[in-house]
Amino acid sequence: MSYSFTFEQIENRPVAVFGAGTLGRRIALMFASRGGTSRIYDPNVEQARAAVEYVAQTLPGVVDQRGSGAVGAAEAHDSIPDALDGAWLAVEAVPERLDIKIPLWGQIDAVAPADTIFATNSSSYASRLMDKHIRDKARFCNMHFYMPPTANAVDLMSDGETSRELLDTLLTVLPEFGVYPFEARKESTGFIFNRVWAAIKRESLEVVAEGVARPEDVDGMFKLNWHMPAGPFQMMDSVGLDVVLDIEDHYAAENPNLPAGPRELLHRYVDAGKLGVKTGEGFYTYPQA
Numbered sequence: 635m636s637y638s639f640t641f642e643q644i645e646n647r648p649v650a651v652f653g654a655g656t657l658g659r660r661i662a663l664m665f666a667s668r669g670g671t672s673r674i675y676d677p678n679v680e681q682a683r684a685a686v687e688y689v690a691q692t693l694p695g696v697v698d699q700r701g702s703g704a705v706g707a708a709e710a711h712d713s714i715p716d717a718l719d720g721a722w723l724a725v726e727a728v729p730e731r732l733d734i735k736i737p738l739w740g741q742i743d744a745v746a747p748a749d750t751i752f753a754t755n756s757s758s759y760a761s762r763l764m765d766k767h768i769r770d771k772a773r774f775c776n777m778h779f780y781m782p783p784t785a786n787a788v789d790l791m792s793d794g795e796t797s798r799e800l801l802d803t804l805l806t807v808l809p810e811f812g813v814y815p816f817e818a819r820k821e822s823t824g825f826i827f828n829r830v831w832a833a834i835k836r837e838s839l840e841v842v843a844e845g846v847a848r849p850e851d852v853d854g855m856f857k858l859n860w861h862m863p864a865g866p867f868q869m870m871d872s873v874g875l876d877v878v879l880d881i882e883d884h885y886a887a888e889n890p891n892l893p894a895g896p897r898e899l900l901h902r903y904v905d906a907g908k909l910g911v912k913t914g915e916g917f918y919t920y921p922q923a
C-alpha cells in the first residue's frame with residue numbers, strides 16, 4: 635500500500651481524531667483549519683461535545699491569525715467505523731495507558747480504509763510499543779503535538795518499520811495545517827524537544843538541590859538572557875510538580891545514570907502536597923481564586 639500523498643490529494647478527505655481531551659480537541663482544531671472536517675470519536679459524549687464546541691469557537695481566530703485557510707468543522711461520531719470512513723489520517727490522543735491504546739489501535743486497524751495513515755500523539759511511548767494489532771506496521775508512527783494553536787512544533791518518529799514515503803508525506807503536508815514537523819531520526823524517549831527540555835529542567839532542579847541557586851535566580855536569568863516569559867521553575871509549577879516527577883521517573887527508569895537530586899527535590903514538594911499552581915503552592919505561592 636502507498637502512503638504517499640500530496641496536499642491536493644488529501645485536502646478534501648477527513649481526519650479522524652480519537653480522544654477529545656486536552657490534546658485531541660486541539661489536534662482536531664488544526665486539521666479543520668483548511669476548510670476540511672475533523673471527525674472526533676470519544677466514548678465520553680460530553681467530552682466529544684465540548685471538543686466540537688471548542689473547535690467552533692477557536693477556529694475562526696486561528697484562520698484569521700494565519701491569514702490563509704478556511705474555516706472547516708469538527709464533528710462528533712459515536713462509532714469508530716463512521717469516524718474513519720474516507721479518512722486519510724487517524725490520530726490517537728487517548729490517555730497515556732498502553733492498556734487503552736493497544737486495543738483501540740486494533741479496533742481502528744480492523745475498519746480503517748486501506749490507505750489511512752495511523753499516528754499516535756503519545757508523549758512517552760514509542761509507537762512500536764502499541765502496534766501489536768496493527769497488521770501493516772509501515773502505516774504507523776508517532777506524531778506528537780505540543781499545545782496547538784499556540785505551540786505548533788510536532789515530533790515525528792518511526793515505529794522502526796514506518797514507510798519512508800509516509801513520513802515524507804507528513805513532513806510535506808502538516809505545514810499546510812499550521813503545524814511544523816521535525817523528525818526524530820532514531821527512537822528517542824521524549825523525541826527531540828521534550829528530551830532537551832527534560833535536561834534543562836533536571837539541571838535547574840540540580841543547582842537548587844545543591845544550594846547553588848534559588849528557583850527565582852534560575853528563572854530570573856532565563857527571562858533576562860533568553861527573553862522567556864517564564865523560567866523553568868514557573869513552568870514546572872504550571873504543569874504540576876507531580877506530573878514533572880512522573881516524567882523524570884520515566885527517564886530515570888531508562889537511564890540509571892541520571893542524578894537523583896532533582897527527583898529528591900521534587901519528591902519533597904509532592905510529599906508536602908505542594909504541586910504548584912493547582913494547589914496554590916509549589917516553588918512559588920499562588921493566590922487561590
Ligand SMILES: NC(=O)c1ccc[n+]([C@@H]2O[C@H](COP(=O)([O-])OP(=O)(O)OC[C@H]3O[C@@H](n4cnc5c(N)ncnc54)[C@H](O)[C@@H]3O)[C@@H](O)[C@H]2O)c1
Binds near residue numbers: 778
Ligand atoms: N496534555 C498534554 O499536555 C499532552 C501534550 C502532548 C501529548 N499528550 C498526549 O496526548 C494523549 C492524550 O492526552 P490528553 O492530555 O489530551 O488526555 P485527556 O485525559 O485530556 O483526554 C483523553 C481523552 O480520551 C478519551 N478516551 C478514553 N478512552 C478512549 C477510547 N478508547 N477511544 C477514544 N477516546 C478515549 C477520554 O474520554 C478523554 O476525553 C496522551 O497520550 C498524552 O501523552 C498530552
